[in-house]
Structure formats: structure tokens, C-alpha cells
Amino acid sequence: MVGSFANDADNHRLLHELMVHQIELEMQNEELLATKEQTSQALDRCTELFEFAPICYCTVNENSELSSINLLGANTFNMTSEKLMGKRLAAFVEYEFLSTFNYHLNSVFSAKQNTHCELRLNINSKQIWMQANFKLDKNQSKCFIALIDITKQKVAEEEIRLAATVYESLNEAVVVANNEGNIIAVNPSFIKLTGMSSEQIVGQSCNVLRSKFHNNAFYKNMWYSLQKTGRWQGEITNNRQNGERYMGWLTISTIYDADKNVSKRVGLLTDITEKKRATDLIEKQANFDSLTGLPNRRLFNSKLMQELLLSHRKERQFALFSIDLDQFKDINDSLGHHVGDQLLIETALRLQKCIRNVDTVSRLGGDEFTIIMSNLATIESTGILADRILQTLNAPFHLGDNLGYISASVGIAIYPDDGTNIETLIKNADQAMYAAKNDGRNCKRYFTLAMQDKIQKRLSLSHELRSAIENNEFWIAYQPIIDLNSGLIQKAESLLRWEHPELGNVPPMEFIPIAEESGLISNIGDWAFEQVTLQTQLWLQTFPQDFQISINMSPAQFRGERTTHKHWLKHLKKLNLNSKNVAIEITEGLLMDMSNQVMAQLDSFDTAGIEISLDDFGTGYSSLSYLKKFHIDYLKIDLSFVKNLEADSDNMALCEAIIVLAHKLGLKVIAEGIETTKQRDLLIAVGCDYGQGYLFSKPLSAVDFEALVRENLNEP
Numbered sequence: 073m074v075g076s077f078a079n080d081a082d083n084h085r086l087l088h089e090l091m092v093h094q095i096e097l098e099m100q101n102e103e104l105l106a107t108k109e110q111t112s113q114a115l116d117r118c119t120e121l122f123e124f125a126p127i128c129y130c131t132v133n134e135n136s137e138l139s140s141i142n143l144l145g146a147n148t149f150n151m152t153s154e155k156l157m158g159k160r161l162a163a164f165v166e167y168e169f170l171s172t173f174n175y176h177l178n179s180v181f182s183a184k185q186n187t188h189c190e191l192r193l194n195i196n197s198k199q200i201w202m203q204a205n206f207k208l209d210k211n212q213s214k215c216f217i218a219l220i221d222i223t224k225q226k227v228a229e230e231e232i233r234l235a236a237t238v239y240e241s242l243n244e245a246v247v248v249a250n251n252e253g254n255i256i257a258v259n260p261s262f263i264k265l266t267g268m269s270s271e272q273i274v275g276q277s278c279n280v281l282r283s284k285f286h287n288n289a290f291y292k293n294m295w296y297s298l299q300k301t302g303r304w305q306g307e308i309t310n311n312r313q314n315g316e317r318y319m320g321w322l323t324i325s326t327i328y329d330a331d332k333n334v335s336k337r338v339g340l341l342t343d344i345t346e347k348k349r350a351t352d353l354i355e356k357q358a359n360f361d362s363l364t365g366l367p368n369r370r371l372f373n374s375k376l377m378q379e380l381l382l383s384h385r386k387e388r389q390f391a392l393f394s395i396d397l398d399q400f401k402d403i404n405d406s407l408g409h410h411v412g413d414q415l416l417i418e419t420a421l422r423l424q425k426c427i428r429n430v431d432t433v434s435r436l437g438g439d440e441f442t443i444i445m446s447n448l449a450t451i452e453s454t455g456i457l458a459d460r461i462l463q464t465l466n467a468p469f470h471l472g473d474n475l476g477y478i479s480a481s482v483g484i485a486i487y488p489d490d491g492t493n494i495e496t497l498i499k500n501a502d503q504a505m506y507a508a509k510n511d512g513r514n515c516k517r518y519f520t521l522a523m524q525d526k527i528q529k530r531l532s533l534s535h536e537l538r539s540a541i542e543n544n545e546f547w548i549a550y551q552p553i554i555d556l557n558s559g560l561i562q563k564a565e566s567l568l569r570w571e572h573p574e575l576g577n578v579p580p581m582e583f584i585p586i587a588e589e590s591g592l593i594s595n596i597g598d599w600a601f602e603q604v605t606l607q608t609q610l611w612l613q614t615f616p617q618d619f620q621i622s623i624n625m626s627p628a629q630f631r632g633e634r635t636t637h638k639h640w641l642k643h644l645k646k647l648n649l650n651s652k653n654v655a656i657e658i659t660e661g662l663l664m665d666m667s668n669q670v671m672a673q674l675d676s677f678d679t680a681g682i683e684i685s686l687d688d689f690g691t692g693y694s695s696l697s698y699l700k701k702f703h704i705d706y707l708k709i710d711l712s713f714v715k716n717l718e719a720d721s722d723n724m725a726l727c728e729a730i731i732v733l734a735h736k737l738g739l740k741v742i743a744e745g746i747e748t749t750k751q752r753d754l755l756i757a758v759g760c761d762y763g764q765g766y767l768f769s770k771p772l773s774a775v776d777f778e779a780l781v782r783e784n785l786n787e788p
Contacts, residue, residue, distance in 0.1 A: 128202075128219035131209070134181050136162040136173075139214060148221070150196055161217070166192045166199070173204070180206040180215050190222070201226040245320075245341040251334045253278045265320070265343050267313030283310040294324075298337070302326035307344070318345045353722065361435040362723060363413055363716055364420035372434035372442055376494055379432075379444050383487055389448040394483040394501035395423070395461065397439035398513040403476050409747065411471045413716065415478070418471075422464045426457060442501075451486065458482045458516035466514070479514035481505050490519045534590045536572070537583060541599050545571055548603050549771035550621070552780060553742060553764045556756050561784045563620045563742075565657065565764065566604045567771050568596070588628040597629045601640055605654060607774055609647045615781060622655040622685050627662040630670050637673060641680050651681035655706065659687050663702055671702075678703045685742070689730060699737060707734045711745025711765070717754055728758040735759065 128145035132138055138156050146153045149164065165173045169191045176187045188205045203220040239246060245262035249255050255276055263269060273280065282291065286308065297304040305323040312318055320341045327336040359371035367375065376392070383390050397419065404412035416439065423433045423441060432444040443461075445454060462480060469476035483505025491497035503523040508515050540546055546568060553563035570578040587593040601623055608621045629637075644651055656677055662670060663686070677684060683705035709730055713723045727743070734741045743755050746765030755763060769780055 128221070130161065130217050130219070131214045132161050132177070132217060133214055134177070136160045136177060145219065148195065148200070148219070164193045164195055166194045168192075176204070176206050177215060180208050181212075184208055184212065199223075243342075245339075245343070247273075247278075247281070247339045247341070249278050249337045249339070251336065253337075255280075256336075262341065265312070265318065265341065266310075281310070283308060285309040298324060298326060302328070308341075318343060319348045320344055353726075357722075357726065361420075362712060364417055364435050366420050366424075366441075367432060367434040369434070369436045372432070372436065372444075373494065375432050375434075376444055376497070379446055380487060380492075380494065380497075383447075384492075389451075389489075390487050391443075391445040391448055391454045392485045392487070392497050392501045393443035393445065393454075393458065393461075394485075394498075394505040395441040395443065396481050396505055396509065397441075397465070398479040398481055398509070400439040400478055403471075403478065407471065407474055407476070409715065411474065411476070414471050415469050415476055418469055419465065419478075422467075423461065426460045426464055448486070454484055454486070454518075455516065458484060462514060462516065481508035481513050482516040483508055483519065484516060485519045530586065533578075533583065534586045534592075537570075537587055537590065537592050537596075540570060540572075541595065543573075545573065546596070546599065547571060547773070548600065548607070549773060550777040551764060551771040552769050552777070552784075553622075553762050554768050556752065556760055556763045559784075561768075561781050562616070562618070563622065563655075563762065564777065565622045566600065566624070568600050568624070584626065588626055591628075593626050593628045597625065598639070602643060605643060605647055605649055608653055609649050611778065611781075612649075612653065616785075617650075618652070620653050620655055620683070622657045624657045624687070625662075627659070630662060630673055637676070641676075644680075652683065655683040655685050657685040657687050657708070660689065674702055687744075699733075699739075704739060706740050706742055706762075708764075709741060709743045709760075714743050714745040714751055714755070714765070715747070717751045719754060724754060724758075727755065727760070731759050 123143045125142055125144060128142065128148050130138055130141040130145050137158055137160055139158075141149075141153050141156050143153075146156060149156060162170060162173055162177075172189050173191055176189045179185065179187050186205070186207045188203065191202045191204050193200045193202055200221060201223045203222050205218040205220075207216045207218075208214075209216055239259050242259060242261055245265045246257075246259040247255060247262055248257040255273055255278060258268075258270055258273055262273075266273075294304045294306070303323075303325055305321070307319065308322050309317065309319050321344050322342075323340045325338050325340075326334055327338065329335040359368060359374075360366065361368045379390050400412065400415070403415060416435070419439075419441070420433070420435060423443065427433055427443060427445070430446045432446075434442045434444075436442060443457070445457060448454065461482060465478060465480045469478070483501045483503065485491060485497050485501035485504060487497060490500045500519040500523070504517045504519040507520075507523055508517040511517065549567045549569050550564045551567060552561040553565060554560065555562045568580060568584075570580075570583050572578050584593070587596055604621055604623050608619075612619060641651075644654065674684065684703065685706035685708060686704050687708045688710040689707040707730060709727055713727050717723050717727065731741050740761045741759075742762040742764055743751075743760050744764050746752050746755070746763045746767045748767060751765075752763055752767060772780060
């Protein structure tokens with residue numbers, strides 16, 4: 073019995089232990105299941121992290137063969153991960169980086185150490201910079217590589233390097249200031265331009281760059297523009313460290329931070345010193361008389377227009393004086409042009425002393441001067457000025473060893489009584505001046521309506537021009553053009569002359585403008601062309617076959633009814649005359665007419681083989697720009713440059729520049745107005761091709777010209 077209870081107790085304990093053990097096993101199983109779930113979840117998270125990582129992850133073996141790659145990596149290589157498996161990563165590495173890649177891959181397997189490098193991949197012809205990090209896996213059988221795209225960083229670094237290179241090598245001076253106005257950087261060109269070292273300038277206030285050539289108002293305007301727009305640009309003048317003056321074009325720009333506060337200001341300064349000097353020289357030549365330094369006709373017209381507009385706006389009067397010197401021609405002819413030039417220079421000085429600061433004295437050419445007397449208080453004040461002019465010009469002129477005596481004829485027109493536009497005022501002032509000459513000279517005359525009779529006489533001259541061709545009153549003079557190297561006459565300029573039966577020789581400057589205004593210039597031009605070509609045909613029977621005669625053409629001949637000049641070309645064919653024996657001489661005023669009509673005619677001459685000569689070159693302001701647009705064969709240097717030609721003078725520099733320019737463009741150069749052997753020799757020295765002027769011969773009749781050519785060519 074006792075034994076039976078004992079067995080029951082043992083069985084009960086054993087059953088209890090089994091139940092406890094079962095419970096423990098179940099608990100352990102639940103833990104294992106939980107751990108397995110956690111592990112699975114962790115693995116899923118790792119897979120997700122691997123697949124969707126923001127950088128490229130992959131694994132390769134020692135041969136760089138891919139065994140895994142994440143989604144970004146597959147997208148980077150533009151292939152699916154399945155297609156990438158087994159491909160060699162090295163195949164995507166550019167050749168120049170392949171050795172680097174192999175070195176680091178081998179190192180990670182051999183040295184068992186992590187490593188990294190920069191590579192450039194080529195994927196579908198697109199270059200991609202990568203930061204490659206190599207790490208060996210635990211089994212040491214594969215290498216885990218993380219590829220980070222650093223292309224943008226590399227591009228930014230290259231841009232920074234490029235900007236630094238540009239900054240250092242830029243021809244323009246650069247200065248950078250912080251938001252407090254202190255200079256923080258300058259480039260080498262700034263140091264070169266200013267002569268200041270970086271040690272002297274960096275850290276200093278921008279005020280150290282203030283120039284004494286600009287007042288406070290200038291800098292206030294600059295600062296106002298910078299504050300309002302963040303930008304300013306303009307011309308500045310300053311001194312270099314050595315005291316030498318320079319001129320620059322300064323552009324200041326503002327750099328703002330993210331909060332739109334001023335971060336830095338950058339100044340870009342271009343040295344325009346030489347450009348300004350060249351521009352000033354051209355501007356001076358274009359606007360000022362080279363002999364006296366007074367404003368020339370171009371600047372006079374501009375100032376007259378300004379005065380007219382100002383007087384109209386302020387409802388006030390001004391006077392225009394037309395001044396012509398009496399007896400000047402006698403001095404010029406008897407004592408020589410050099411003495412005449414001295415007299416003109418002294419005249420200009422005396423006239424300038426007569427006027428107020430607000431008035432303007434100009435030289436229009438020859439012995440013609442003008443004065444614009446601004447803001448008249450009374451009409452009587454014009455008479456006082458005119459009397460002062462007459463008195464000062466009556467005083468003897470000391471011209472070297474000679475004393476010269478001249479007087480002046482002064483004409484006066486008042487705005488608005490005598491004209492409300494430039495043309496009328498100039499015409500009426502000239503009429504008054506001619507009236508003074510007719511009344512005995514050395515006096516002043518105001519414009520009156522009676523002077524309109526002069527206009528009537530002009531109309532009469534226009535009427536008589538109509539019959540001049542029929543009455544054989546025109547004739548052609550010829551002035552030789554010399555080859556400066558050989559001294560031979562190779563060309564000539566034909567010049568129209570009018571021998572009036574009652575008036576005698578009428579100067580071209582008087583009748584040509586009338587012919588242009590009346591429309592007669594086309595008929596006269598046709599007559600001149602026929603006469604010159606007929607004469608050329610005769611001369612070529614004995615003259616060299618390349619002999620050439622130039623014919624002057626007025627701009628009005630290009631704008632008349634018969635503007636094609638096809639009849640000229642037919643006339644040449646009729647005479648069987650080579651077109652190269654004829655040249656057309658035009659002025660640059662015609663070239664400024666960009667109409668299709670003018671361009672077509674010049675093209676037709678060029679196509680026919682007729683050469684074009686550009687007269688009075690250098691007196692206009694825009695000749696250079698038109699040389700590219702039109703086919704020009706010859707440039708004629710204006711006599712105003714040659715007349716005062718001296719070695720190392722501005723005129724010498726301009727003549728040489730014109731010759732070099734012409735030769736570079738394949739053009740020949742003819743210098744007009746050569747009167748001395750010195751002028752000739754200076755022009756020869758700078759390569760001038762041809763010369764024309766009284767040193768060689770004045771304009772001659774056909775008979776006298778033929779004799780001169782025969783003598784020049786040593787013909788009997």
C-alpha cells in the first residue's frame with residue numbers, strides 16, 4: 073500500500089516536471105519564433121536600406137565582377153540589377169582611372185584594410201565622378217563598395233578653379249570690398265594699373281581709391297546708384313602710384329547674401345587711357361581745325377544748333393558773325409603759304425581775345441571765320457564786338473621778318489529776326505559779309521532784306537548755267553598725279569571750268585552748288601564724262617596704256633533722274649576704251665548715303681571695272697566704317713593734312729595711319745596739295761603711292777597737260 077502511494081507520488085512529480093519542461097519548451101519556441109521574426113524584419117530593413125539607399129552600393133569579387141547592386145546603383149548604370157550581375161565594374165571605369173581602381177581593389181583584398189579613392193566612370197558616354205569606398209566583407213571573399221556621385225562637386229571645383237584663373241589672368245583690374253567698404257582682394261591687373269601693391273591696398277577703406285579729379289557730387293551719385301540698383305558704371309580718371317594719370321571704365325556690382333543684405337561689392341576697371349587718347353585725337357581732328365585749333369565747320373554747325381534750340385526755349389536772341397579776311401590772298405601769294413598759316417593762327421588768337429567765355433569762334437576753312445554771340449543783351453552789343461574785331465585785325469601782324477596788314481569784312485545776322493534755322497542764319501550772315509566786301513571791306517554790315525537781291529543774282533547764274541553747255545563755255549583742266557617712287561605722271565584728275573562770257577572764270581565752288589540745286593549737274597556731268605573719255609582715247613594713242621583719268625562726281629549725280637549711268641558704260645564701249653583708264657572720284661558724304669540706289673550704282677561701276685577714288689579722306693568722322701561696305705580703290709589724303717605736314721606731327725601720324733590702313737585693305741593712296749619737296753619726301757618715307765599738287769603742276773589745259781606728260785615721259 074505504502075509502495076503504491078510512493079509510486080503515485082513519483083509519477084505525479086514526473087508529470088509535473090514534464091509539464092513544466094513542456095511549458096519551458098513552448099516558451100523557448102515562442103522566443104525563437106519572435107527572434108526569427110525580428111531577424112526577418114531586421115533583414116527586410118537591411119534589404120530596404122541597401123536597395124533604397126541614397127548612394128550606390130554594390131559587391132564585387134577580386135575580378136570586380138558584380139554580385140549585387142542596389143536600386144540607385146542600377147539606375148546609375150542605366151541597367152537592371154539582373155543584367156549587371158557578373159559584369160565587371162572595371163569596364164565602366166575610364167581608362168585614365170583604371171589603374172587607380174585596380175590598385176585599391178587589390179589592396180582591400182591583400183591588405184585587408186578599408187580604402188577609398190576618386191574615380192570617373194563612363195556610362196553611355198556620360199562622365200560621372202564617384203567617391204569609391206572599399207570594404208572587405210566578413211568572409212573576405214567579396215568587397216563591398218559604396219559609390220557616391222560627386223560630379224556636381226567636381227564641376228563646382230572646376231568652376232572655382234576657372235574663376236580663380238580668370239580672376240588672376242583677367243586684363244581688367246578687379247577689386248573686391250566687403251559690406252563695410254573695406255578692400256579684401258585685388259587681382260594682378262589692378263596692381264599693374266594702379267601701381268599699388270596688395271599689401272598697400274588690402275584691408276584699406278575704398279575711400280583710398282577716391283580720385284582728386286572727381287568731386288563729392290560725383291561720388292554721391294555713385295553711392296546713390298549702388299544703394300538703389302546695386303550697380304554703377306562710368307568713366308573715371310585717377311593717378312597711378314607714380315603720379316601718372318590714367319583713365320578707366322569702372323563697373324561696380326553688388327553681391328547679396330541669402331537675406332538680400334549686401335555681402336560684397338566687386339569693381340571691374342578697364343584701362344581706356346590709350347583708347348581715350350586715340351578717340352580724342354580722332355575727335356579733335358573731326359571737330360577742330362588742325363591749323364588754328366578752333367572748332368571747324370562740323371563742330372560749328374553743332375554749336376549753332378545747340379544755341380538755336382536754347383535761344384528758342386528761353387526766348388532770347390543771339391547773333392551769328394560771318395568774318396572773311398581781306399587781302400589774305402595777297403599775303404598768301406606774295407609771302408607763301410607758311411606765312412599765310414602764321415597769319416591765320418594769329419587771327420584765331422586775336423578773335424578769341426575779343427569774345428566772352430559764352431561765345432564761340434570757329435574757322436570754317438581758308439580765311440573764313442564765324443562767331444556765335446550768345447544771349448544778346450542788346451543789339452548794340454553786336455556792333456561793339458564787330459568794331460573790336462575790326463580794330464584788333466587792323467593791327468600789324470608780325471610774320472617772321474615781315475609785317476602783314478589785313479582787314480576783315482564782317483556780316484551779322486540776328487536770331488530770330490534774320491532766320492529761325494541754321495541754313496537761313498548762315499546764308500544771311502554770309503550775305504551781310506559779302507555786302508561788307510562790296511562796300512569797300514574793313515567794315516561790318518547787318519543783314520537786310522535788300523540783300524535778297526544777291527539771291528536773285530544767284531538765280532540768274534542758275535539760268536545762265538542752262539545754256540553754258542550749248543555755248544561751249546565749259547572746258548576741262550587736268551592736274552597730273554605723280555607716281556612718287558618713279559616721278560612719272562601716271563594719272564590725272566579732270567577738273568571742270570566755266571569761262572563765262574561776261575563774268576569770266578566762275579569758280580567751281582560757286583557754280584557747282586547751283587548746278588546741284590537746280591538739277592543741272594546730271595547734264596553737266598554727262599558732258600564732262602564724254603569730253604574726258606574722248607580726250608583719254610586720243611591720249612592713249614601715245615600715252616602709256618595704263619594711263620588713267622579721274623572724273624569727279626557730285627553726290628547729286630547719284631540721286632537724279634538718270635541715276636544708273638548705263639549710258640556712261642555704253643559710251644566707253646563705243647569708244648573701245650578700257651574701263652581701267654577711267655576712275656570715278658567721290659567724297660565720303662556719298663558713302664554715308666546707304667540707299668540702295670547709291671549702292672547699286674557704285675556696284676555697277678565696280679562690276680564694269682571702273683575704279684573708285686575716295687576724295688578728301690580723313691576730314692569726315694565716319695570714313696573708316698564705310699571702307700568695308702564699298703569697294704574703294706584709292707584714298708586721297710585731304711590737303712588739309714598735307715599742307716601743315718611736319719615730321720613727328722599729328723598730321724604726320726594721321727597720314728601714316730591712313731596709308732598703313734589703306735595698304736592693309738589693298739588700297740592705293742594719293743596725297744593732295746603737295747606744294748614742297750619736304751612734304752613729298754615725308755610722304756614717300758611713309759609709303760604714299762601717288763602725289764598731286766602745285767609742286768608738280770597746277771591744273772592745265774589739255775594742250776599744256778599733253779606737253780607736260782610728253783616732257784615727263786621724255787618724249788619728243
